[in-house]
Amino acid sequence: MSDLLIQAQDLNTFYGASHILRGVNFSVGRGETIGLMGRNGMGKSTLLKTLMGIVPPRTGTVDIKGQRMNGRPTFEVAQQGIAYVPEGRGIFGNLSVVENLKMAARPGTKGQRDWTYERVLETFPRLKERLGHGGQQLSGGEQQMLTIGRALMTNPDVLILDEATEGLAPLIARDIWRICSLIKESGISSIIVDKNWKHVTQITDRNIILVKGQVVFEGSSPVLLADPGVLEQHLGV
Numbered sequence: 001m002s003d004l005l006i007q008a009q010d011l012n013t014f015y016g017a018s019h020i021l022r023g024v025n026f027s028v029g030r031g032e033t034i035g036l037m038g039r040n041g042m043g044k045s046t047l048l049k050t051l052m053g054i055v056p057p058r059t060g061t062v063d064i065k066g067q068r069m070n071g072r073p074t075f076e077v078a079q080q081g082i083a084y085v086p087e088g089r090g091i092f093g094n095l096s097v098v099e100n101l102k103m104a105a106r107p108g109t110k111g112q113r114d115w116t117y118e119r120v121l122e123t124f125p126r127l128k129e130r131l132g133h134g135g136q137q138l139s140g141g142e143q144q145m146l147t148i149g150r151a152l153m154t155n156p157d158v159l160i161l162d163e164a165t166e167g168l169a170p171l172i173a174r175d176i177w178r179i180c181s182l183i184k185e186s187g188i189s190s191i192i193v194d195k196n197w198k199h200v201t202q203i204t205d206r207n208i209i210l211v212k213g214q215v216v217f218e219g220s221s222p223v224l225l226a227d228p229g230v231l232e233q234h235l236g237v
Contacts, residue, residue: 003030004063005158005189006051006082011060013043013050013213020046021057022213028158033184034191035204035221037235043213044193045087048162052084053077065157081109081157087166087193089147093136097127100135100150108155114186115152123179124149141172148179152188159183164194177203197235201225209234
């Protein structure tokens, strides 16, 4: 794509002697929604952490909007408009919902303020009912909503969502998928990791499957859904 926001090439990432990512190429275009799939332990979270600069690749390159980010700290990646919602959420439990949201508020890289405090509360009505609650007082689903809302307050160009609905009740998970669709409609690019490939493929433009740190499939949702053999082999359905 001509307007790439993220382009990673030939990533090889290690944890000590363990070779996790093996020659991975990965890109995200403006306005594109990517599904990152694979069974547990296949390198999905490691790829996200490599893109964010949390885990440096041993070889390969990560470019954000054409700028080489290898060796740059994670906060500089975030300043390029990349918002990361990690597995485990990482909210501030001793801060209220209001404080968690407002501490993150800032204009985007082009000065855009599309996602205001008011818009986030309209999108997450459950949070609006719990503004004075501390982060640790929220349910798991509410914490996930708060983390996504906090990321949106940075007015990002790309939202990275690791394990979008992991461990959430079905009704809450449905709400998270609704929000992911709204994010897509708003024009924000996103990378979504989730085990529920049926929901992921309903909103993604392109999907990538990792097996043992290697890309074994890359294609549109219709192409993936038309190949049950790939789904069965790599996603265990």
